[in-house]
Amino acid sequence: EPEVTQTPSHQVTQMGQEVILRCVPISNHLYFYWYRQILGQKVEFLVSFYNNEISEKSEIFDDQFSVERPDGSNFTLKIRSTKLEDSAMYFCASSEQGTGTDTQYFGPGTRLTVL
Amino acid sequence: GNSVTQMEGPVTLSEEAFLTINCTYTATGYPSLFWYVQYPGEGLQLLLKATKADDKGSNKGFEATYRKETTSFHLEKGSVQVSDSAVYFCALNGLTGGGNKLTFGTGTQLKVEL
Numbered sequence: 054e055p056e057v058t059q060t061p062s063h064q065v066t067q068m069g070q071e072v073i074l075r076c077v078p079i080s081n082h083l084y085f086y087w088y089r090q091i092l093g094q095k096v097e098f099l100v101s102f103y104n105n106e107i108s109e110k111s112e113i114f115d116d117q118f119s120v121e122r123p124d125g126s127n128f129t130l131k132i133r134s135t136k137l138e139d140s141a142m143y144f145c146a147s148s149e150q151g152t153g154t155d156t157q158y159f160g161p162g163t164r165l166t167v168l
Numbered sequence: 169g170n171s172v173t174q175m176e177g178p179v180t181l182s183e184e185a186f187l188t189i190n191c192t193y194t195a196t197g198y199p200s201l202f203w204y205v206q207y208p209g210e211g212l213q214l215l216l217k218a219t220k221a222d223d224k225g226s227n228k229g230f231e232a233t234y235r236k237e238t239t240s241f242h243l244e245k246g247s248v249q250v251s252d253s254a255v256y257f258c259a260l261n262g263l264t265g266g267g268n269k270l271t272f273g274t275g276t277q278l279k280v281e282l
Contacts (some may be wrong), residue, residue: 057211086269096212096257098269109269144211153261153268154200154219161211 055079057160059145065166066135074130074163076145085128086146086157087120089113096144102128103151135167170195170262174273177255181248181280189243189276191232191258199260201225201234201241202270206255215243215256248280 058077066072078085087099101108102120117133128147132139142164146157175190193199203215203225216225221236230245241258258273 059211084268088270095274096259096270096272098271101269111269146212151268154217155268156202156214156217157261157270158214159204159212 057145057147057158059143059160059163061163062161063164063166065168068137068167069134072132072135072165074132074143074145074165076128076130076160077126078128078145078147079149079158080126082147082149082158084108084148084151084155085120085122086148087130088144088146088159089141090144090162091138091141099130101151108151132165135165137167140165140167170199170260170271172258172260172271172273174256174258174276177275177277179276179278181278183250183280183282184247185280187243187245187248187252187278189256189258189278191241191243191273193239193241193258193260195239195260195262195271197262198236199262201232202259202261203230203232203241203243204257204259204272206257206275208254212257248278250280250282253278253280 085102090096100110119131142162145160148155148157171194200219202217204212205215216227218225218234224233255275257275259270
């Protein structure tokens with residue numbers, strides 16, 4: 054069964070450093086998402102992406118964040134200058150369609166630890 | 169804005185017990201409703217969904233009915249197993265703002281003991 058994959062599974066970085074989290078969505082999916090879950094808190098939407106453009110972003114997704122589809126298979130989340138409060142589990146998801154009824158399939162997550 | 173409220177966990181049950189995890193929501197329009205499950209060390213997996221009022225989603229013995237009149241989507245299973253131990257997330261997709269995004273509840277941890 055096709056699945057969303059994410060690398061690395063765990064990333065440790067120093068405050069102020071840039072990190073890139075990588076995702077490979079399911080191959081025939083066209084809509085991509087990033088969510089995050091701070092330890093003990095809710096899973097929160099960050100951004101959705103379609104046709105090489107951001108479709109929607111939350112207030113969390115400020116100028117330090119960016120997303121890119123650098124090639125036909127990868128989807129990345131870049132955090133330009135990490136802060137302590139960016140420590141969280143980051144989930145990538147993809148869906149075949151962009152409708153509200155469509156299922157979003159999630160990857161296993163990348164745990165980001167900012168020291 | 170949209171929101172989802174789930175019952176607090178952890179919920180601890182004996183094997184073969186009946187499970188209910190309550191979920192209520194606030195949304196404008198007609199959202200789709202989802203239950204996701206997260207097993208230890210893994211990502212979120214779709215358990216079931218319902219896309220309109222009175223729909224019942226079901227999978228692996230779990231079921232939930234979309235109740236518009238009570239804005240609820242409670243998860244039930246008649247007989248839980250140890251392997252059902254996981255965190256369960258209720259979520260909705262209200263398809264607002266031209267994109268679409270899931271709004272999650274806080275998650276409910278289920279522990280099933282022999």
